[in-house]
Structure formats: structure tokens, C-alpha cells
Amino acid sequence: MPEPTPALPAGYQGRPATADDVPTIHRLVAECERALHGQAQTDPGGIAADFNRPGLVPESDTLLVHDGVGRLAARAWVNRRSEVDVHPVHRGRGLGAALLDWAEARARRAGSEGIVQTVPDDDTHAVALLRSRGYAPLVTAWLLEFTMPDEPAAPELPEPPPGVTIRSFRAGDEHAAHRLVEDAFAAWQPRRMPYEEWARHTVDRPTFAPAMSPLAFADGQLVGAVMSLDLNDTGEGHLEQLAVRSDHRNRGVARLLLRHAFRAFHRQGRRTCTLWTHSDTGALTLYLRVGMTVRRSSTVFRKGLTAGA
Missing domain, CATH: 3.40.630.30 (Gcn5-related N-acetyltransferase (GNAT))
Structure with a gap:
């Protein structure tokens, strides 16, 4: 059954992702990368590969958040590890924290002993949020x-x-x-x-x-x-x-x-x-x-x- 949608800031609605959402998710992730690094590196094939991870059940392991006019504002998925992305114009409104809560709740419900997320070191707000929630560094990637x-x-x-x-x-x-x-x-x-x-x-x-x-x-x-x-x-x-x-x-x-x-x-x-x-x-x-x-x-x-x- 779907993981209960977390309490979201006013004006936002959440639902699970479907395969039809891959192009829209790619655009969201690319916008996040361009805002942070000046260039997008994610391609639609990479998003689709993550969406089709063995064991990932979209109805319970994915969450999309749309704003009041239906635009994708944030997304998350969890399956042995997790990813959370919030569109640059929607940051600072509590979406990242809400999706982090949702991912941890889903991982616990699935019986996971831990949850893993990879965050760019220059995304200082995301790094600070994870550290404040008890996440500890595991590996450095370059x-x-x-x-x-x-x-x-x-x-x-x-x-x-x-x-x-x-x-x-x-x-x-x-x-x-x-x-x-x-x-x-x-x-x-x-x-x-x-x-x-x-x-x-x-x-x-x-x-x-x-x-x-x-x-x-x-x-x-x-x-x-x-x-x-x-x-x-x-x-x-x-x-x-x-x-x-x-x-x-x-x-x-x-x-x-x-x-x-x-x-x-x-x-x-x-x-x-x-x-x-x-x-x-x-x-x-x-x-x-x-x-x-x-x-x-x-x-x-x-x-x-x-x-x-």
C-alpha cells in the first residue's frame, strides 16, 4: 500500500510517481543541477534506470509533490538508498524536510536498518539538513x-x-x-x-x-x-x-x-x-x-x- 503522504506546506499536493512522469522528473533534477552547478548532467535514461530498480515499488517507494497549478516542485524515492530533490524556486518552504521524513518512514516500514543519501558538497543547505537529522558521512565521491x-x-x-x-x-x-x-x-x-x-x-x-x-x-x-x-x-x-x-x-x-x-x-x-x-x-x-x-x-x-x- 502507498506510504502515507507527509504533511506538506500549504498549497502542495503529493502522489506516487509513474513511468509517465520520468521526463518531468528529469526536467526537475536537471533544473536542480543547473542551479547548483551551472550545468545538468542527469539524462532521462538515468532517471528511468532508478525508477526501475529491482524491488522498488512506485506506489509506495516514490513521491512527487506538485504546487497549486500542477507543476512538479519536488520528488523523492527510497529503495536501499534515497534521493530527494526540490526545485530551486520551491526551496526554503519545508519540502525537503517533509520528504526526508517521508523517506525515513518508508525505509523503516520496509524494514531497512539504515537509509543512505548522496548530496553535493556545495549544496550546503541540504548537507546541514542531513546532519541536523543525524546523518553521518560514509563515503566521498568526486x-x-x-x-x-x-x-x-x-x-x-x-x-x-x-x-x-x-x-x-x-x-x-x-x-x-x-x-x-x-x-x-x-x-x-x-x-x-x-x-x-x-x-x-x-x-x-x-x-x-x-x-x-x-x-x-x-x-x-x-x-x-x-x-x-x-x-x-x-x-x-x-x-x-x-x-x-x-x-x-x-x-x-x-x-x-x-x-x-x-x-x-x-x-x-x-x-x-x-x-x-x-x-x-x-x-x-x-x-x-x-x-x-x-x-x-x-x-x-x-x-x-x-x-x-
Whole structure:
């Protein structure tokens, strides 16, 4: 059954989201990003992938808030983690606090031991709200960028490791890439994504860019991969995932994949590539060494919901 709608400020109404709301939700999130960072990075495919998370029940796990004339003012969802977004013109009216209350109530009702939210560090009001509610920092995430103003200026690298070849992603590589990524991320990501969920975030996403997604092979086996998105609205390339098989790490495979992805995007007219990483991966040093710089950072906050947390 739907989670009871929280008490909202006068003039606002709440209801669960449906798949038809994805474009409107995307516009809301993009407006929030532009107000905070001057640029939107979220694409509709990312919103749709979150909406279709395994286990998420839209009727009980999502909430949209509209103003008196029917415009979307805020949204929230909760399913193992949570997101809350309030349109810039509707901030300061208590919507963020109301949606935070709703998300925590829903998480408790679902039996969750804790709730997690990621907030940009420069969104000082959101950070202060979470801290005031007992959320504590868990992980730091960084959005990195690599700029290519004139030519496909890529990091100076040695020749490919012996026996390693690189080619672009092709149809039929999907399941091997999924296994590689999930195996590589297992050290810091406790829950493995099933193929269908992973695909919605990568190869089935409308912005997936196979020609800019290099794969590394050794002895016919996939040992490294970059899954890239071509974010047309930003004019940038985005490396959604980078993974190298454990027995081929520290051999230059990751740097080689980065070089190929950068150059492929440059040939398509992109002059900037971005990539998210976080403190649990231990990969920040690698990206800084190849010439990437930190554009901005976010913090993953967690709050325990069980007695005594």
C-alpha cells in the first residue's frame, strides 16, 4: 500500500510517481543541477534506470509533490538508498524536510536498518539538513574531468601490455562486460547488480556510446572495460564505469582504456570527458595521474534506523 503522504506546506499536493512522469522528473533534477552547478548532467535514461530498480515499488517507494497549478516542485524515492530533490524556486518552504521524513518512514516500514543519501558538497543547505537529522558521512565521491581543448591530448603511456588488445564494444559483449564489472566492483560494492539492472544503467541506456566504450582482451578473455555515455545535452563524454580484472591490474590496462575512450570522444567533437569515483574504490590517484582533475565532490550520508543506531 502507498506510504502515507507527509504533511506538506500549504498549497502542495503529493502522489506516487509513474513511468509517465520520468521526463518531468528529469526536467526537475536537471533544473536542480543547473542551479547548483551551472550545468545538468542527469539524462532521462538515468532517471528511468532508478525508477526501475529491482524491488522498488512506485506506489509506495516514490513521491512527487506538485504546487497549486500542477507543476512538479519536488520528488523523492527510497529503495536501499534515497534521493530527494526540490526545485530551486520551491526551496526554503519545508519540502525537503517533509520528504526526508517521508523517506525515513518508508525505509523503516520496509524494514531497512539504515537509509543512505548522496548530496553535493556545495549544496550546503541540504548537507546541514542531513546532519541536523543525524546523518553521518560514509563515503566521498568526486566528479573528475579530462579536458581536450585542441587535440586528443591523452596521458603519455607506454605501449599496451604484452598480449593485451583493445577494441570498441560490440553487440554480444553485454554479458561478459557485466560479469567483469560486477567482479571488479565486488570489493567495495556488497550487492551485485543483476544483469537487467546493470544494463538499464549502461548498455540499454539511450545515451550509451559503444564506439566510445573500449574493451581490453588478453588471450581472448575480457580483462578490462569502459562503459561510456555520450551526454548530448552537456556536450561531454561520460565514463559511467571502468573496470579491470584483478589479475591484470597495475599493468597499465586502465590507463590504456582511458586513452582510447578520451580519443574516441574527441573524434566525435567532445572536448571534455567526466567520470565519477569514490573513496572506497581507491582509484582517485590513478585518475589524477592521467591528468584528470576534480570538478566537484559529493558526500554519501547514512543514518541508522534501528533502535540504538
